[in-house]
Structures are given as C-alpha cells and as structure tokens.
Amino acid sequence: MLGLWEEQLQSDRTDTHLAGAATALREADEGNSFVDDGKNTIASQLVSRLREAIVSGQLEAGSKINLDNARKRFQVSLSPLREALARLISDGLVEFEDNRGYRVAPLSLANLAEVTSLREEMETYALREAMTVGTVEWEGNVMRILHRLNRTERDAARPETLQQWEDIHREFHLTLISGCGKPQLLSFCSILLNLNDRYRRTFLRATSGDRNVNTEHSEIAQGAIARDMDYACNRLREHIHRTGTNLQKHLSEKGIG
Amino acid sequence: MLGLWEEQLQSDRTDTHLAGAATALREADEGNSFVDDGKNTIASQLVSRLREAIVSGQLEAGSKINLDNARKRFQVSLSPLREALARLISDGLVEFEDNRGYRVAPLSLANLAEVTSLREEMETYALREAMTVGTVEWEGNVMRILHRLNRTERDAARPETLQQWEDIHREFHLTLISGCGKPQLLSFCSILLNLNDRYRRTFLRATSGDRNVNTEHSEIAQGAIARDMDYACNRLREHIHRTGTNLQKHLSEKGIG
DNA sequence: GTGTCGGAAATTATCGATTATTTGTCAACA
C-alpha cells in the first residue's frame, strides 16, 4: 500500500487469527507436549514467571518493579525483561509510565467490583454464544474439564494443590465459553479471569463453608450442554457474583479501599 | 509477601488505576499541552507511529514485520522497536510467535463480524452504565466533542481531513461511554474501536451516500444526555451495525475472506 | 520552618555487538 513498504515487509500472509485468545487456551494442554508450545525464548518464559509471581501475590500489588533488582532476581538481561513486562500490560497485571518504569497493577475494591460485574456480563454473553454455536466437541471438552475439576482436591494446608486447583478452575471457565467462536471475546474474558484469580489467590485460601462450589460448577456445565440458556447463564452469573461478594468482604476486612 | 521481594521492590504504592483506559483518553486532550502527556521515550512514540501505520493500512495486514527493515524505516534501534511491538499486541494490531517475530494482525470477514458484534454489545452496555452514573461534566464533554465532530469536514479528496475526522470520531465514541466509571471496560472498547477503525480506514474512503452519519451521532448524543436509555442504546447499536454491514460488503467485493 | 536550587546517585532508556534460531539452497541419494 502506498508503495512504502513493499520491500520492507515480506508478504507471506497467513490466516491464523487468534493471538490473544489462543494464548489463553494454549496453556491448557500442558505436559505430554511433543508439540512446540512456544515457550522457548527467555522473554516468553519470563511472561509466565512474572504473571505467576503477580497473580500469586509474590509481587506486592502497586509496588514499583525495579528493573535492576528484577534482572538479578530472575537472572536475565534487561531486554527480555522489558519485553515481558510490556506484554503483561495487556493482561492488566502491569502498568507503565514513561521514564518511571513498570509497576505491579494495584488492587482495589473498585477494581474488584468492575472485574466482577464485567465477568458477569461478558462471560454470560460468551456462554450464551457458545450454547448457540458450540459443537459436540465443545460439549465433550466441557465435560472432561468439569470431571477433572471435581476430582481435584483443594487442601488449604498444601499450597501445591491450591495452585493446581486454580489452574484447572481457570481452564474450566475458559473451556465453558470456548465454544463461542469469538477469539477476541475469549481474550477479554481470559484477562478478566486472570484479574479475578489474582484477588482470590491473594485474599482467599479456600471458599467459605456455605458454598458447594463443585455443585455450582456441575450445574453450570450441565445446563450449558443441555443448551438451557437461562438456567446456565443465571447459574454462572450467581457463581461469579458470589465469589465477588466474598472477595469484597475479605478486602474490606483487610482495610483495602 | 513470603519475604522474597521486600528489598527488591520499593513499596511506594499508588492509587492510580487506569492504565489501559487512560491511555485511550489521554490522547484525547491533544495540543495545548503544558502537561507532560507521556510520549517522551522512543518506544512510546513508536507505539503511536506503528499503530497509525497499521490502522491506516500502510503496513499490509498479515505481513511479517522484519525487524531489521523496520529498524531502518523508523530510524530506531532494536530495543525500543521490540518493546513497542510487544505493547501493540494488547491492541490486537500485532501478533507474535516465539523465534518467528512479529507480524501485522490479519484482516478477515470473521474478525470484522466479531468486532462489530462485540462493539454492539459492549459499547451499548458501557453507554447504559454511563447514562446511569455519568456526571454533568460527562454530559458537557459529550456535547463538546459532538459539536467538534459535526463541524469537522470529511473530504475524500483531502486525506488529511479524513485522518482528522477519524481521530475526532474515535474520540466521540470514547467520550460517549467515558462516563461509565469502568476503566477496564473502556480499555476493551478502545481496542475494539481501534480494530474497527482499521477496517474503515482500509476499505472505506467515505460513508455511503444513503447515511447521514452526523444525524446518527447527534441522536445518540442527545439521547445519552437525556438519559433515554433505550433510545440512545438502540441508536448506537444501529449505528455500529450499519457500519459493520457496509464494511462487510466492501470486504467481500475485494475478495477478502 | 519552608522553599528551591544544584549536583550526585539511582534508575530508566537506548544502542551496537554477539549469540541462537530459523529459513533457504543445493547436492547426494533412494
């Protein structure tokens, strides 16, 4: 176009089209990989490591990220570090200001409220779409991950089980809406889920006793593959809302505005 | 937390909280800046330049971005270039694969359809929220930008007017929903608007004669500040949908799948 | 006390060079 770039850009176009959303789901099929799942470069590995460090609360919310210290901590050079941080901006986990560097995104009641309400709107919308156009394969995926989630123990005494449960739980919610056929929407929902998980992992060791989360998940999944839109969406909305309310309570108790 | 980072991260927390969305609106108050609006570093300037180059169609959709050529073209070094590209991933304008580098996000009918339908859902949702909690100041901002938009000429013969109209048009839609009080939602809508503008600027020189776009904008804005939810949202939805349909037609004619 | 003006010190941003990976080519071979 305009002749400016013809020689500068190689025109080997492709049809792949789901950068953001695919990233979310790519992490799903972990292990047993003879496929190259693209975590080769230092920068990409750093994205994962930093994301985990932030979501798990190892990096304090709102704190400044000193490049030199981070460089030493992660045993990397500046270039991949900066690149990884730049990529994490999109996830809403990192903020940036010119000449002032990067900082861990802060946590707040207002932000939690927004994340919760957006999840309610967007995930139910995505679920509705998935129930409209989802294939049989999608149904299978939902049942498979539901089963795995229900069988996964969540023992507050053993942190490694919490971590694992979080991973699978996240995958459950993503799989649920993965049938919607809208990569960009999936990418948005993935971001919101990330932010939400960050609050839960920071402030909640386990769910409050008055909930049976397994039952909630089962009802949502069953409703979804039965294509009962109102039932499934209402259950999903309640599920999200309840978690949000719980978290709000915990944040308030810890005096976080 | 866990004692690992206390010394490595300075704990000067802040309350600023709207990285993504703020970026969208920051570009609004252009000119007359005695305020430092944070476009100082080469990397940040590159983000703007690259975004403009992609949205305007100077960089061919789907093409690979050769770092060496791009470096020469923009007269910069590799570090800021990579960082800028990494940031643009979040906008959905650039895709990345390990060891294969960056490429301009492709355009497709499917993607256009998704962007359009997501805009319909999310912008109307945001508008509804804005009408619920928007302040008088927000109303003023809407009227101001509407006036400016209606007074801005759009002459297909003079590209610089097209560019200017696009900027103001984008700002109009962002301002309209800016009163919603949800930074993350604004950030999502800003991304979608970007993607949508890219299609329009690539495939549409001007609107088809059967539309009076100025009237459409006025009706939406008037309805918004009158807090007539159904009217304003319906008009906005139609407005978005019409543009989407027009664009689909143009894409199909040019044989783009 | 309060403000503010320099000048270190700390930190971020950028550069050029080096290393690692992928891609292209071509000959050997089945």
Next chain:
DNA sequence: TGTTGACAAATAATCGATAATTTCCGACAC
C-alpha cells in the same frame, strides 16, 4: 521425481555498555 541432510544466509533474541532522565539530599536564602 522426491526426500534428506548439511551448510550458508537471514533473521530473531539476548547481552553488556552507554546515554538520558528522574530521584534524592543537602546547602542556602527568605
């Protein structure tokens, strides 16, 4: 004719060093 493998060229990724900017801190005036 098609496939494989080795080598070379092209390209992406990373590093260490340098430049630019901000932050810190004390002297000084008011």
